[in-house]
Amino acid sequence: MTIEANNLSFRYGDKPVLKEVSFALTSGRFHALLGPNGAGKSTLFGLLTRLLALQQGDILLAGQSLKKQPAEAMRKIGVVFQQNALDLDLTVRQNLQYHAALHGLSRKEARARGDRELERFGLLDRANDAVRQLNGGHRRRVEIARALLHEPSLLLLDEPTVGLDVASRRGLNEHVRRLCESDGLTVLWATHLIEEVRQEDRVLILHEGKLLADGAGHDICQAEGTRDLAETFHSLTGAG
Template sequence: MSIRVEQVSFHYGKKAALNNVSFALETGQFAALLGPNGAGKSTLFALLTRLYAQQSGEIFLRELALNQHPTAVMQKLGVVFQQSTLDLDLTVQQNLSYHAALHGLSGKAAKGRIQQELERLQMLARADEKVRALNGGHRRRVEIARALLHQPEVLLLDEPTTGLDPQSRSALNQHIRQLCHETQLTVLWATHLIEEITLEDRVLLLHQGRLLSSATGHSLCELSQQDSLSKAFNTLTCDGASY
């Protein structure tokens, strides 16, 4: 297993944001964390990235417990948050060089990694442009390149297509899937958009803090007795539904 979450719960006061969530992802797997707004997706990402301290349950990456080996685990994670964190007044190259230095990469090694990731994401020609001049889709590609500089084993993307047009959303989604295929990168892609998921994908369906299913899109359709993933999602997340 690449990443494993066991019986994780989290409360904001008396309100349960996550309730006994458990799942595991295989190396090189693209998995979608699907759920409506407020389902608990961002809370789960905050726990996976140590923005929040764990209250109960365990999180493992390659059998290393996040609580016990935080530095080692975080070195194996790449993260793209919902809100952009790029410096708009720096160039693409400058943004990536700064991030590489934070991970202990410098000089020739950093330059090589930056070139490799920008080439992979078809952004090398924009390396000397200020981020402010880029459109939303290209900024997201820069953020993904940045997240991959230290060659993580797992990439977490929290609603990465927020604010993008349909064509840019589709292109970004395909780029990430290609990365899984080419590099055996494990990806957890959080979304509330059904069109970003295929029937063959592993789908972690989160609703009101509970993981309703962690099967494929095909299995979700069978479970809900529906003929499309969109209908299955609506059925399974309907208040009062029990599966």
């Protein structure tokens, strides 16, 4: 599914946080939204998920304006927020069923889809465990499984690896990349960690509310005259 952000600006009070941000995501691809802390990534996610109201500009999902047809557009989006959004005392399966009910799925359908996602994530044998018993990496997998239950075509992940160890971070990143290939999912993965981004990714670099670069990683490096994305990120933002 295509997604287009046109000329987005946003301020908290009189503090501008996003400044005329425009981009278009390509269907079925992994996109990395790279920016240091405070760049405006979560604010952008807030606008994409309608947690925040648009102030200037518009967002089009498969050609539908978020301003004009919000409910229809939102059905196509799955979201994994930075903070854990699971109920730790419910089982994995109960968490999934609760979310599926919110999306209007029948119990039977919810169970079938939930189990299918858990199986793909290697977690079906944990379905009846309380989420509290799972490690951080597995909890994040459950959150992603949950975000996919209503079969969205766009998955947004806001710093999904925060608090995970290196191996779990890598595993989660690879898993989501495989979803692009297997499901044709369009992914926007926000991070401040350059090691989660690959040279061949579509990369959007956000800094102080401005989109400083947008393109294939190696093209951005060529344009900037840098060796790799780490150097590019550092030279554009001072971070890294």
